[in-house]
Amino acid sequence: MSMTILTVDDSRAMRDMLRHSLVAAGFRVIQAEDGLHGLEILASESPDVIVTDINMPRMDGFGFIQAVRQDEARRATPVLVLTTEVDIEKKNRAREAGATGWIVKPFDPEKLVDAIRRVAA
Amino acid sequence: MEDPLAAIRDTFFQECEEQLAELETGLIAMENGTAEAETVNAVFRAVHSMKGGAGIFALDALVRFAHVFETALDKVRSGLLVASPPVVAVFLRAADILADLVRAARDGGSVDEARIAAVTGEFNQIDQAGAAPESASTPPSSPAPEAAGHWEILFTPHPALYAKANEAALLLRELKRLGETQVTLDDSELPELQELDPEGAYLSWRILLNSDCSKEEIADLFEFVEDDCRLSITRHDAGLEGATAPATDESGFAPGTVITGDNGFCFEFFPPSEPQDEAPEEPTPPAVPEAAPPRAAPPPPKPAAPPEPGPANPAVQAMAAKAEAANAVGATIRVDLDRVDRMIDLVGELVINEAMLSQRVLEAGIARSSGVAMALEELEHLTREIQDSVMAIRAQPVRSVFQRMPRLVREVAAMTNKQVKLVTEGEATEVDKTVIERIADPLTHMTSIMGWNPQRRGLPPASRPRARCG
Incomplete structure (x- = not known):
């Protein structure tokens, strides 16, 4: 059965690119526009891996990851941060919030898929 | 079949136009002193998002300049740089260059390197001169040395x-x-x-x-x-x-x-962090309820069976409910304009056919109280409603026309050495998309001419062009 990936990004172009790349790799993709939308989706979906941006309106990636980790059922779900940020403090903040990994945009589709498969293993 | 990457590229440039408008609106608010903390965040996100998207398509010049711009905005966001009028003026010039870089990437062409270099130089200057007092004595940051190991x-x-x-x-x-x-x-x-x-x-x-x-x-x-x-x-x-x-x-x-x-x-790949009893500092809004359990320990090994979809943690459910309510307000979908126009054409045909049918019924001498005539009247009513609804799809707030004005007014004011305050009213008024497309150029032209020669246009020197709608 194919893995389900939840992508959380406020950019339509980035969401479209992620969907294009991940569907081509055989994943089922669910998309959210920001952290709050992501939580709404998580009320009814159980993705195998979550890929989230950091800078988003309403609820950013840090808040989203914290909320995800507060849910007992989601503690083990790998959460990869996909961002253009390279700031070490922000990276540490994501790590403390419970992120599994940090990927810097622009992403290489093949390597992103590889990273998703490996953290989901 | 449409190339999916070309479609994503089109989406990127559409987003850029929206983000440029948001950027300009936010910067004007900062210039006027009416900006809130979220305004600065939105301005930052607009530039940040353009940079991220540009990276997908290897638009290197756009990425480079957006990065410089974003860095300065991030300093304002974090209180390391004061958004004084001279600083915001540089931001506005940078927004103009960013807009030109986007359009050059989309339509071909280039942006004068000297302009880019000049504004980049200004960023360096304000980085020194505009630094917030508490950071003035802070030495330039350098990678922190690692602990022993x-x-x-x-x-x-x-x-x-x-x-x-x-x-x-x-x-x-x-x-x-x-x-x-x-x-x-x-x-x-x-x-x-x-x-x-x-x-x-x-x-x-x-x-x-x-x-x-x-x-x-x-x-x-x-x-x-x-x-x-x-x-x-x-x-x-x-x-x-x-x-x-x-x-x-x-x-x-x-x-x-x-x-x-x-x-x-x-x-x-992050190593699992040590369990912490305290919640992370500066929890990002919306804050989680105080009754929520302490922040999660590092994720344990993945369970053999994935969690079943269903009711989630109450804290998450509460936030999701808020999200649902918020989404209900602004839920939109994007539809190709050709599809909308095709639907409008078909509804037009429907209206004509309905009128022809009414005429035939009238000519046939069928009584107005008959079941056929009453059904026809209902059909006419529904047809008009469909027509109104479909026409409303093409209606857009006239705001997008006015969003082009601040830059124009700023440029004309700078070139004519005049102080101009642009006031717009009624931006939420909705008009057909065609009207928006056709009114933009004449309005731009009028604003430009009035700025250059107000007396010739019958305006006293102290008067200002006033954009108004509705």
């Missing part, structure tokens, strides 16, 4: 590295400049001589580096070969004496692993 570097060149005349030994020598090294060669992939490809790459190195340098300093050494090798940089707390074989997580990554590759791709 050592680095483990796994370096596997690809054939392309050697093909480009790079030499692994030179990189090892450069690493030695950063501190004491222990180098181990892995030749396990080396084939028998008769099978050896002279242009192949079979060797790997494991380097233990005793240094308090930052990870970035090490990665910098490999900057020119990062696309042509597999590189892993891992920090270990023990000194070189305590160095052991690398421990890997069950996912296959050594904690802290950095993988670099094509297109600047970089992946870092």
Whole structure:
């Protein structure tokens, strides 16, 4: 059965690119526009891996990851941060919030898929 | 069939136009002193998002300039830079350049390098002069030295590295400049001589580096070969004496692993963090309820069975409910304009056919009280409603026309050395898309002419063009 990936990004172009790349790799993709939308989706979906941006309106990636980790059922779900940020403090903040990994945009589709498969293993 | 990447590119440029409008609106609010904290965040996100999207399509000039702009905005956001009028003026000029870079990327062409360089220089100046008082004495940031321990570097060149005349030994020598090294060669992939490809790459190195340098300093050494090798940089707390074989997580990554590759791709796998009883500082809104359990411990090994979809944690459910309510307000979909126009044409045909049918019924002398006539009347009513609804799809707020004005007014004001305040009212008024498209150029022209020669247009010198609608 194919893995389900939840992508959380406020950019339509980035969401479209992620969907294009991940569907081509055989994943089922669910998309959210920001952290709050992501939580709404998580009320009814159980993705195998979550890929989230950091800078988003309403609820950013840090808040989203914290909320995800507060849910007992989601503690083990790998959460990869996909961002253009390279700031070490922000990276540490994501790590403390419970992120599994940090990927810097622009992403290489093949390597992103590889990273998703490996953290989901 | 439409090329999906071309469609994504179109979406990117549509988003850029929206973000440029948001950027300008936010900067004007900052200029007027009416900006809130969220305004600055929105301005930052607009530039940040353009940079991220531009990276997908390798629009390097756009990425570079957006990065400089974003860095300055981030300083304002974090209180390290005061958004004084001169600083906001630079931001506005930068927004103009960003808009030109977007359009040059979309339509072809280029942007004057001198303009870009001038504004980049201004960013450097305000970085010094506009720094917030508390940060004025702060020395320029540099990578923080790492605590005691050592680095483990796994370096596997690809054939392309050697093909480009790079030499692994030179990189090892450069690493030695950063501190004491222990180098181990892995030749396990080396084939028998008769099978050896002279242009192949079979060797790997494991380097233990005793240094308090930052990870970035090490990665910098490999900057020119990062696309042509597999590189892993891992920090270990023990000194070189305590160095052991690398421990890997069950996912296959050594904690802290950095993988670099094509297109600047970089992946870092985080080691599990220590459990913490305290909530992280500055919880991001909306804040989680106080009754929520302490922040999660590091994720345990993945359970054999995935959690069943269904009711989630109450805290998450509460936030999701808020999200649902918020989404209900602004739920939109994007529809290709051709589809809308096709629907409008069909509804037009429906209206004509309905009128013809009414005429035939009238000519047939059917009584108005008959079932046929009453059904026809109902059909007419529904047809009009459908027509109104469909026409409303094309209606858009006239705001988008006015959003082009601040830049124009600013430029004219600067060139004519006049002080101009642009006031717009009724931006939410909805008109057909065609009207918006056709009114934009004349309005731009009028505003421009009035700015250049107000007396000739019957305006006293002190008067200002006033944009008004509704």
